[in-house]
Structure formats: C-alpha cells, structure tokens
Amino acid sequence: xxxxxxxxxDKDELYLERIQSYLLKKRPAGYEILVFSAVKQAVEASKEDxxxxxxxxxxxxxxxxxxxxAMKTFILQENGQSGIRGYTFISKYQSMDSMIGQVLDxxxxxxxxxxxxxxxxxxxxxxxxxxxxxxxxxxxxxxxAGGILADSGKKVLYISLSPFSGFEELLGIRYESxxxxxxxxxxxxSDKLAHKLESIKRxxxxxxxxxxxxxxxDLADISGKDxxxxxxxxxxxxxxTYVVVDLTECCKGFYHxxxxxxxxxxxxxxxxxxxxxxxxxxKNLLLSKEYGKIIEKIKVFDLCGGWExxxxxxxxxxxxxxxxxxxxxxxxxxx
Numbered sequence: 001x002x003x004x005x006x007x008x009x010d011k012d013e014l015y016l017e018r019i020q021s022y023l024l025k026k027r028p029a030g031y032e033i034l035v036f037s038a039v040k041q042a043v044e045a046s047k048e049d050x051x052x053x054x055x056x057x058x059x060x061x062x063x064x065x066x067x068x069x070a071m072k073t074f075i076l077q078e079n080g081q082s083g084i085r086g087y088t089f090i091s092k093y094q095s096m097d098s099m100i101g102q103v104l105d106x107x108x109x110x111x112x113x114x115x116x117x118x119x120x121x122x123x124x125x126x127x128x129x130x131x132x133x134x135x136x137x138x139x140x141x142x143x144x145a146g147g148i149l150a151d152s153g154k155k156v157l158y159i160s161l162s163p164f165s166g167f168e169e170l171l172g173i174r175y176e177s178x179x180x181x182x183x184x185x186x187x188x189x190s191d192k193l194a195h196k197l198e199s200i201k202r203x204x205x206x207x208x209x210x211x212x213x214x215x216x217x218d219l220a221d222i223s224g225k226d227x228x229x230x231x232x233x234x235x236x237x238x239x240x241t242y243v244v245v246d247l248t249e250c251c252k253g254f255y256h257x258x259x260x261x262x263x264x265x266x267x268x269x270x271x272x273x274x275x276x277x278x279x280x281x282x283k284n285l286l287l288s289k290e291y292g293k294i295i296e297k298i299k300v301f302d303l304c305g306g307w308e309x310x311x312x313x314x315x316x317x318x319x320x321x322x323x324x325x326x327x328x329x330x331x332x333x334x335x
Contacts, residue, residue, distance in 0.1 A: 005049060006031035009042045009068075010057035010076065015092075022096045029104060029194035030239055039064045046070060053107055057092065058082050072113050074103055105199035108185065108192040124157070124240045126231075127335065128261040130247040132282035133275040135267040137303045139165065139246050140311050143204070144326045145265070146244040147318030149335070150206035154241040157201070157234075158209040163216030163250045170314065171204070175211035180218040182210055183230045190233045197238060205315035208240075219250045227253020231260065258286075258294050263335055266300045301329050 006023070010016045016035050023033045034051070036042040039062055042054070046069035054070035058078040065073065075084055076092035076099075090102050107113055129142035139162060146158040159179065160167070168174060177200055185196045201208045213219045222230075231253060235243060247257060258264060269275040279300065286294050303322070310320035317323055 003032040004030065004052040005034055006053045006055075007034040007036065007042060007045070007051040007068075007070070008055045009036040009039055009060055009065075010055075011037055011060045012057060013037055015057070019096060023100070026100070028100050028198045039068070043067045052113075053103060055090070055103065058084065058089075072107055072110060074106070101199040104195040108189065108195035108199065111189075124235045124238060124243045125262045126235060126243050126245065126257070126260055128245045128247045128257060128264045129267070130258070130264060131267050133269070133272075133278035135269065135275070135303075137267045137307055140307055140317065140322060141265065141267050141303060141326060142244055142246040143207070143314060144310075144317040144320070144322050145330060145335075146207040146209075146242070147205050147315075148323060148327055148330060149242050149244070151318050155239065156207050156242045156244060157197075157238060157240040158204070158207050158244045158246075160209070160212040160246040161219060161248050161251045162212060162246055163219065163248060165212035165246075167212050168214075170311075173202070175202075175214065178212060178214050178218075179210040180213050180222065183222055183226070186230045186233055187226045190229070190237070193233055193237050194239065205318065207244075213250075216250055220252070222252065224252040224256065227251055228256045231257060235260070255289070255291060259291065261294075261297060263333060264294065264298045265329070266298055267303050268300045270302050299329070299333055 006028075008016065008019055016037060020033060020035045023031070027033075031052070034045065036045065039056070039060065043064055051068070051070040052072070054068055054073040055076055056065055056073060057076045058080075059082070061075060061082060061084055073087050075087045075089050077089045078092050088106055090099055090106075092099070127145065129138050129145070131138045139160065143158060146156045150156040182196055182200050186193050201210060203209070245257060247254065251257070266279065268279060283295055286292060304325040307322045310317055310322040
C-alpha cells in the first residue's frame with residue numbers, strides 16, 4: 001500500500017525548511033512528507049496522487065489551491081486578514097507539536113475523510129504489569145520498563161489502566177482528554193487510529209503515553225468487547241514496537257489483555273504472606289477460567305530496596321537504581 005501523504009505549501013522557505021525537518025524526524029501517523037514553495041507545484045504533484053492532508057500558508061494561498069487534489073486542506077493562519085473561506089484554519093505561529101496535533105485531530109474527527117488503514121505484518125509486542133496484591137511499585141516498574149525499551153531504540157507506547165494514576169499531580173500537567181476518549185474513538189473509527197493517537201499522546205523521556213483516565217468509572221464503562229477491538233487494533237496499527245500496560249481489574253478487557261500479552265510481569269513481596277496468598281488466588285482463578293496458558297507468560301519478581309525514591313523524577317527511571325535492577329529482570333526473559 002502506498003504511503004499516505006501530508007503536503008505543506010508555503011512560500012516562506014525558511015518556515016518550510018523548519019517544518020519539513022520537524023515532520024521528517026517525527027513522521028506523525030506514518031505520513032510521507034511533501035513540501036512545495038508554490039501552489040502550482042502542489043497542483044502538479046497532486047495530479048498523480050491525492051494528498052491526504054494539505055497545509056497551505058495563508059499568505060501563500062491563491063485561487064489555484066482549489067485545483068490541488070487533497071482529501072482535507074488546512075490554512076495556516078498568519079494574519080487572519082485574507083478573507084479565505086471554506087477551509088479549516090490552524091494557527092501557524094505555535095509549537096509544531098501543537099499545530100500537527102490539532103491538524104490530525106481535526107482530520108480524525110471529520111467523518112467525510114476516510115483514511116486507509118495501515119496494516120502491519122508483525123504488530124507490536126504487548127508487555128503487561130499486574131499485581132494481584134496491588135503492589136504500589138507496579139506503576140514504577142512498568143514505566144521503568146517502557147523507558148528501558150525506548151532507550152534501546154524501540155518505539156514504545158505506555159498505557160496506564162490504573163483508576164488513580166496520579167500523573168497530573170506527579171508530572172504537573174493537565175489533560176483535556178484521556179485514554180477513554182481515545183478508546184471510544186478507535187472503536188468507532190479504527191481507520192484513523194494513528195491520527196487520534198498522534199493528537200492525544202504525551203511523552204515522558206523517550207516513552208510515548210496516553211493520558212490516563214481522569215475518572216475510573218469511564219474505564220469501567222467500556223465493554224469487554226470494545227476493549228478487545230480497541231487493543232487488537234492498537235497492537236496491529238499503531239506503528240509501535242512495544243506497548244507496555246500498567247493493568248488493573250478496572251477494565252473489562254482484563255483477561256483479554258492478559259491473554260494477548262507476550263509477557264506479564266508481577267511485582268511481588270516475597271516476605272509478605274498476603275502477597276503470596278493473593279498471587280496463588282490469582283493463578284487459581286486463571287486455571288478455573290481455563291486461562292492456564294497465561295500463567296506460562298508470568299514473571300514474578302521482588303522490587304529492589306529504595307525504588308520509591310526513583311519515582312521523584314519519572315523521566316529518569318530507566319537510568320535510576322530501579323532501572324538498573326529492572327534491566328536485569330527483563331534480560332532474564334529476553335525483553
């Protein structure tokens with residue numbers, strides 16, 4: 001399948017050079033990036049292949065833009081005095097992350113724009129972290145694992161399904177939308193997963209992540225069938241090498257996510273009788289539900305002493321004492 005194309009047309013060649021450099025490095029949603037300094041160049045290029053997304057500088061626009069073959073055209077607003085009508089305007093003078101996020105979100109929400117689904121041949125590997133005894137180190141260990149994989153050159157997406165992740169307070173950030181918005185969108189428009197993912201994701205260090213649920217009830221409201229569809233689509237079409245999940249029973253797709261996981265890590269406290277009892281009950285439950293094969297993928301481990309202090313700087317987890325310890329745990333399993 002031919003790559004989708006995102007084209008930018010702007011006579012400001014310095015700006016064009018900057019945005020091309022940014023987009024070639026980021027490759028948002030897997031787009032092939034094309035740039036043009038004149039409208040007539042874009043018209044000719046689009047005769048061969050329709051652009052999926054076209055960005056045109058407000059001061060570059062002329063009547064020939066209507067002859068460019070593009071699924072959706074955005075005007076990069078400069079002074080707002082052009083009088084152009086009939087297009088979606090996006091502010092040109094903002095961070096490129098914000099601008100491209102807005103473009104992809106608008107495209108994703110436009111039901112008149114159908115995007116070709118990108119099917120991968122291998123799919124992402126899924127690594128889940130889960131603690132039957134609700135070990136509070138589960139989030140630290142899973143986020144650390146994501147950082148370790150990203151440091152090794154893997155493209156990693158981290159997903160927290162914790163009812164109370166604490167990310168907003170821990171990272172000093174506010175989210176306008178969260179993972180439940182993303183999941184509902186994918187359920188309805190799976191062909192635009194990459195666009196919505198690109199517009200909503202955030203980054204910790206080198207790890208991309210979806211903003212955790214702001215209300216745990218929203219997690220619980222998604223049906224098991226919908227979790228299955230969303231996760232199966234995410235693993236096949238996201239373009240990531242690894243998806244790391246901080247898993248809880250809050251999501252009705254709990255067993256399916258465990259079942260499709262390539263590895264399941266369970267932080268444990270071997271000195272605490274309750275921890276062992278909870279683990280035994282969990283394994284017995286899996287057997288009773290005929291999920292015995294899940295047990296074969298489980299790696300139980302104790303966290304190193306002092307791991308709590310490492311969470312003070314989440315973006316440095318992979319190079320912290322916990323990171324060194326987790327590398328050993330993961331290397332034992334070839335991850």
